[in-house]
Amino acid sequence: MFxxxxxxxxxxxxIIVLIFIIGVRYGQNVERANKVINYIFTxxxxxxxxxxxxxxxxxxxxxxxSKGCGIAFLYPALEESIAETNGSAQVSVNVDRRSTxxxxxxxxxxxxxxxxxxxxxxxxxxQPAKLNNLTIQKKEEVNPLTKxxxxxxxxxxxxxxxKIYIRISPSLYLLFExxxxxx
Numbered sequence: 001m002f003x004x005x006x007x008x009x010x011x012x013x014x015i016i017v018l019i020f021i022i023g024v025r026y027g028q029n030v031e032r033a034n035k036v037i038n039y040i041f042t043x044x045x046x047x048x049x050x051x052x053x054x055x056x057x058x059x060x061x062x063x064x065x066s067k068g069c070g071i072a073f074l075y076p077a078l079e080e081s082i083a084e085t086n087g088s089a090q091v092s093v094n095v096d097r098r099s100t101x102x103x104x105x106x107x108x109x110x111x112x113x114x115x116x117x118x119x120x121x122x123x124x125x126x127q128p129a130k131l132n133n134l135t136i137q138k139k140e141e142v143n144p145l146t147k148x149x150x151x152x153x154x155x156x157x158x159x160x161x162x163k164i165y166i167r168i169s170p171s172l173y174l175l176f177e178x179x180x181x182x183x
């Protein structure tokens with residue numbers, strides 16, 4: 001039936017050589033992947049560097065008083081800027097001296113219709129919290145512009161009875177919490 005067996009033997013021999021070459025190449029790829037995996041496993045995990053809490057006793061502080069809202073608090077006297085309007089204010093502070101941006105801020109609004117910085121976020125501010133023996137509602141949310149968590153607080157001034165909406169950077173929250181006064 002078959003006239004010559006030579007070409008058929010050569011064909012099968014070439015197929016076997018081709019399978020051998022493909023197997024060797026596949027083995028090299030597997031070996032490379034194993035080396036990468038072994039390298040990753042040999043790395044020792046390191047503790048992520050969280051920013052150290054600020055020791056406020058080493059930082060000069062100033063007192064901010066808002067007569068319109070009846071609120072006063074201390075803030076760091078480091079490259080600060082204050083923007084005030086009738087019924088609202090923003091105190092920006094460069095807490096991290098290595099950064100040139102005003103990275104931390106306290107914003108508040110006590111007007112009848114709060115501005116755009118306050119409206120939507122405060123509708124969801126429902127976590128109960130304490131602030132100077134005063135029950136408040138707060139919420140933490142990532143600010144899309146600064147990529148950091150902001151704390152939104154909705155409270156009623158116990159002296160005047162007006163609503164105050166506060167948006168604060170986490171780095172200033174503890175200082176604010178310890179030093180806020182109502183008048």
